[in-house]
Structures are given as C-alpha cells and as structure tokens.
Amino acid sequence: MKLSIRWKIIGAVLLIIVIGLGTLATSSSIFISSKTEEAVIDQSEVLVDEMANSISTFIDGYEQSMRRLRKR
Secondary structure (H helix, E strand, C coil): CCCCHHHHHHHHHHHHHHHHHHHHHHHHHHHHHHHHHHHHHHHHHHHHHHHHHHHHHHHHHHHHHHHHHHHC
16 A cells, blocks of 8 residues: 555654654653752752751750759
C-alpha cells in the first residue's frame, strides 16, 4: 500500500511535534527536579538553623533556672 504525499507530510509533522514535545517535557522535568532539590535543601538548612536556635535558647533558659535554684 502506497501512502500519498499528504499522509507522508502529516506523518512527518506529527513526528516532529512528538519529538519536540518529548524533548520539552524531558528538559522541563530535569529543570524542575533540580530546582525542587535546591529548594528542599535551602528549606532544610533554614529549619535546622531555627531548631538549633530554639534548642540553644531552651538550654540557656534551663541553665539560668538552675543557677537561680542553686542561689536559694
């Protein structure tokens, strides 16, 4: 069965569209993945810093309370 020129052109255009969309989807996925990873790392660093500050504040308050109890 011989394909007409019309179907050959339609097939070529569809193939180009599919390849273009596939490339776009792949590159977008890789880009979004790397940006998401960076954002999670940054948020984790902020969370760790805040937890360290909270723990330090708690320990300082506990230490001051213990000193007050010893003075009595």
